[in-house]
Amino acid sequence: MADFKTKYFTMKEEDAIAYSKSILNFFDPNAKLTCKEIGDGNLNYVFRLVDEANNKSLILKQAGPIARISDEFKLSPDRNRIESEILALQGKLAPGLVPKMYHYDPIMNCFAMDDLSDHQIMRAALIEHKKFPLFADHISTFLVNTLLLTSDVVMDHKEKKELVGDFINPELCEISEDLVYTEPFYDCPRNDVFEGSREFVKEHIWKDEKLQLETAKLKFEFMTNAQSLIHGDLHTGSVFIKEDSTKVIDPEFAFYGPAGYDVGNVIANLIFAYVNGKFTISDNAARDDFTTYIENTIKDIVDLFKEKFIKAWDENATERVAKYEGYREYYLDNLLRDTAAVTGLELCRRIIGLAHVKDITSIQDKDARTKAEKIALTIGKTCILQRQTMKTGNDYVSLVKDTQQRF
Amino acid sequence: MADFKTKYFTMKEEDAIAYSKSILNFFDPNAKLTCKEIGDGNLNYVFRLVDEANNKSLILKQAGPIARISDEFKLSPDRNRIESEILALQGKLAPGLVPKMYHYDPIMNCFAMDDLSDHQIMRAALIEHKKFPLFADHISTFLVNTLLLTSDVVMDHKEKKELVGDFINPELCEISEDLVYTEPFYDCPRNDVFEGSREFVKEHIWKDEKLQLETAKLKFEFMTNAQSLIHGDLHTGSVFIKEDSTKVIDPEFAFYGPAGYDVGNVIANLIFAYVNGKFTISDNAARDDFTTYIENTIKDIVDLFKEKFIKAWDENATERVAKYEGYREYYLDNLLRDTAAVTGLELCRRIIGLAHVKDITSIQDKDARTKAEKIALTIGKTCILQRQTMKTGNDYVSLVKDTQQRF
Numbered sequence: 001m002a003d004f005k006t007k008y009f010t011m012k013e014e015d016a017i018a019y020s021k022s023i024l025n026f027f028d029p030n031a032k033l034t035c036k037e038i039g040d041g042n043l044n045y046v047f048r049l050v051d052e053a054n055n056k057s058l059i060l061k062q063a064g065p066i067a068r069i070s071d072e073f074k075l076s077p078d079r080n081r082i083e084s085e086i087l088a089l090q091g092k093l094a095p096g097l098v099p100k101m102y103h104y105d106p107i108m109n110c111f112a113m114d115d116l117s118d119h120q121i122m123r124a125a126l127i128e129h130k131k132f133p134l135f136a137d138h139i140s141t142f143l144v145n146t147l148l149l150t151s152d153v154v155m156d157h158k159e160k161k162e163l164v165g166d167f168i169n170p171e172l173c174e175i176s177e178d179l180v181y182t183e184p185f186y187d188c189p190r191n192d193v194f195e196g197s198r199e200f201v202k203e204h205i206w207k208d209e210k211l212q213l214e215t216a217k218l219k220f221e222f223m224t225n226a227q228s229l230i231h232g233d234l235h236t237g238s239v240f241i242k243e244d245s246t247k248v249i250d251p252e253f254a255f256y257g258p259a260g261y262d263v264g265n266v267i268a269n270l271i272f273a274y275v276n277g278k279f280t281i282s283d284n285a286a287r288d289d290f291t292t293y294i295e296n297t298i299k300d301i302v303d304l305f306k307e308k309f310i311k312a313w314d315e316n317a318t319e320r321v322a323k324y325e326g327y328r329e330y331y332l333d334n335l336l337r338d339t340a341a342v343t344g345l346e347l348c349r350r351i352i353g354l355a356h357v358k359d360i361t362s363i364q365d366k367d368a369r370t371k372a373e374k375i376a377l378t379i380g381k382t383c384i385l386q387r388q389t390m391k392t393g394n395d396y397v398s399l400v401k402d403t404q405q406r407f
Numbered sequence: 408m409a410d411f412k413t414k415y416f417t418m419k420e421e422d423a424i425a426y427s428k429s430i431l432n433f434f435d436p437n438a439k440l441t442c443k444e445i446g447d448g449n450l451n452y453v454f455r456l457v458d459e460a461n462n463k464s465l466i467l468k469q470a471g472p473i474a475r476i477s478d479e480f481k482l483s484p485d486r487n488r489i490e491s492e493i494l495a496l497q498g499k500l501a502p503g504l505v506p507k508m509y510h511y512d513p514i515m516n517c518f519a520m521d522d523l524s525d526h527q528i529m530r531a532a533l534i535e536h537k538k539f540p541l542f543a544d545h546i547s548t549f550l551v552n553t554l555l556l557t558s559d560v561v562m563d564h565k566e567k568k569e570l571v572g573d574f575i576n577p578e579l580c581e582i583s584e585d586l587v588y589t590e591p592f593y594d595c596p597r598n599d600v601f602e603g604s605r606e607f608v609k610e611h612i613w614k615d616e617k618l619q620l621e622t623a624k625l626k627f628e629f630m631t632n633a634q635s636l637i638h639g640d641l642h643t644g645s646v647f648i649k650e651d652s653t654k655v656i657d658p659e660f661a662f663y664g665p666a667g668y669d670v671g672n673v674i675a676n677l678i679f680a681y682v683n684g685k686f687t688i689s690d691n692a693a694r695d696d697f698t699t700y701i702e703n704t705i706k707d708i709v710d711l712f713k714e715k716f717i718k719a720w721d722e723n724a725t726e727r728v729a730k731y732e733g734y735r736e737y738y739l740d741n742l743l744r745d746t747a748a749v750t751g752l753e754l755c756r757r758i759i760g761l762a763h764v765k766d767i768t769s770i771q772d773k774d775a776r777t778k779a780e781k782i783a784l785t786i787g788k789t790c791i792l793q794r795q796t797m798k799t800g801n802d803y804v805s806l807v808k809d810t811q812q813r814f
Binding site for chain 2: 152157158162164165168169170171173174177181182209212213215216219220223224225226227320321324325326327330331
């Protein structure tokens with residue numbers, strides 16, 4: 001049997017079974033287990049272990065030694081510690097909204113967690129134009145609880161600084177710094193621009209020095225503003241969902257950064273779902289139904305976020321100066337400004353940069369995809385440049401609808 | 408002989424001699440050493456070891472187990488590691504402007520460094536109204552090199568993040584958060600307000616809700632903005648000086664924070680020296696000579712800082728987006744805004760808060776001291792509220808001169 005206690009190696013399916021039998025105290029010792037590697041991400045191996053006779057299952061997630069996204073990104077498996085620690089913390093801050101974490105193993109760089117196979121990855125579900133009426137409520141709670149409750153507004157400042165140290169995450173942050181904040185905004189060889197959009201990108205993004213200056217300001221804020229313990233990659237591919245349940249997964253990009261980063265990522269990826277609906281649903285009523293659902297969800301997320309944030313602030317703030325007249329409004333205002341900026345960055349980088357989203361790439365018609373990309377880029381650029389003005393759910397919905405009508 | 412290799416204990420003078428003989432390879436093995444504890448700070452024991460026959464001497468600095476400032480602040484001796492590591496780093500970034508560091512001992516929580524007994528603590532020298540024409544040049548170099556070269560503008564971002572982790576400094580930061588940003592701005596029992604100034608403080612500081620709101624914004628920036636590896640306590644009591652040499656000492660408050668914090672502390676403490684000169688030098692010509700020297704020094708520090716900062720940026724910036732048109736100006740502008748804010752905070756907190764400066768407390772005449780305090784508080788409040796407008800050396804000199812004439 002493989003030795004799991006001495007030295008890291010990347011597991012195969014049979015190793016995952018042996019591991020769960022010898023290390024995890026989860027399945028019956030005599031259970032007949034099957035295992036399948038189901039990872040579709042770029043960085044990790046994800047094993048689904050099933051004991052069919054007893055109807056039990058578990059996920060074992062192991063960090064690969066090198067990111068599979070590209071050999072250029074070499075990632076230390078320490079991200080697995082970060083992911084398991086933050087899952088445990090988020091599970092306390094936002095109960096029920098992340099998978100349960102069972103076991104972390106610093107030698108094999110793996111951890112075990114709930115099997116969520118009855119859930120679906122939200123991006124895939126949205127591309128099938130499914131609707132999840134509880135999502136806005138769930139995700140706004142997740143965002144408020146994980147972001148506000150890890151900030152200096154609420155936490156003891158010394159404990160918060162220790163957390164900052166625990167979650168320093170140089171390699172994963174570098175990926176975001178490059179792929180989100182830098183490469184999309186100039187003609188970088190690693191970009192991957194759809195042929196139909198190339199001229200538009202050249203003209204409206206790469207030539208815009210004012211836009212570039214704003215991305216520089218935002219990149220430095222991303223690198224220096226240790227505001228909240230953020231998820232760091234909260235797109236719809238990091239959400240497992242079913243009608244009555246939302247689980248945020250894959251927090252391996254977590255670090256102390258600007259709180260608006262997570263909120264903006266959620267909004268941007270809903271805008272991709274909206275654009276996908278616009279261009280792929282042929283039936284008028286069905287299209288309107290889906291896009292209206294997305295509009296309402298975006299609106300609700302922003303407005304519920306604000307409402308819950310203010311309530312949680314009033315209930316939980318411990319920092320004396322945070323209670324000074326006007327500070328809460330100033331803080332939330334800045335958070336919403338950052339939210340708009342990141343919404344814009346995510347919309348641009350998923351069109352121009354290395355990592356695309358299926359909401360857009362699955363649009364088969366070339367002209368439709370070009371239009372969809374121009375809409376996303378135009379909304380994105382506006383969100384970056386006019387981030388001071390994006391303060392309500394309606395601000396987003398109006399921008400999306402107005403922009404969509406121009407193409 | 409005491410055992411230095413197993414367990415920390417606070418040394419007496421005879422232990423320091425034994426330590427240097429058994430651990431440090433600095434003095435001749437047969438040298439006759441004398442030792443005197445010369446610490447006048449609150450947190451540490453400072454032993455001066457002298458071999459008179461051979462004209463050699465050394466400083467051994469040991470962190471005490473509990474801050475001597477007050478039993479309320481309990482400080483882990485880890486600050487000694489922070490101090491020795493940053494002295495080594497600053498010695499590389501700003502050669503000749505910090506004492507040479509010889510040896511760090513993580514068990515005894517002490518380190519050895521150059522004996523600077525031929526230098527004088529700058530605050531004491533300024534109270535004697537001595538002038539140091541090279542100080543503006545030296546300190547502006549120190550500030551630019553230590554602040555810019557440790558930022559994301561210049562450093563590899565992954566290495567910078569590791570440094571952020573190494574210099575997380577919860578206990579010392581808490582002291583600054585409390586004593587600089589919080590307590591002076593309300594009627595906190597730990598404040599120590601001179602009787603003559605009490606009404607003025609009540610009326611113009613504690614009742615000013617707009618000022619309080621600004622201190623809240625600044626406190627959160629201090630806690631979250633990991634911009635540069637700052638000294639964290641760069642007042643004139645942290646500078647050893649003689650005519651041709653400036654050495655910045657006592658960096659135990661170091662952490663990644665807003666770069667303007669160090670610059671502002673230097674300026675504020677020169678303003679205290681200016682006010683001291685105004686009220687304690689009776690001879691008109693001598694008074695004008697000294698205060699004009701301080702005015703010119705403040706002016707030169709701000710203007711040389713800007714000039715050297717721009718030059719160092721152009722020579723050393725590695726971050727691509729930092730080179731975008733307009734970003735350098737935006738960055739420097741924010742740094743100068745933070746500088747003004749901290750100038751103001753330091754001026755207020757040294758008058759109102761727990762820790763005073765001798766420049767003010769040594770003014771014997773009660774009315775003169777009251778006037779001096781009102782001037783410092785008025786300049787301080789203006790620097791905080793109008794921090795956006797303080798951009799040149801002349802802005803500071805004009806504010807100081809104008810305010811001084813009003814009292």
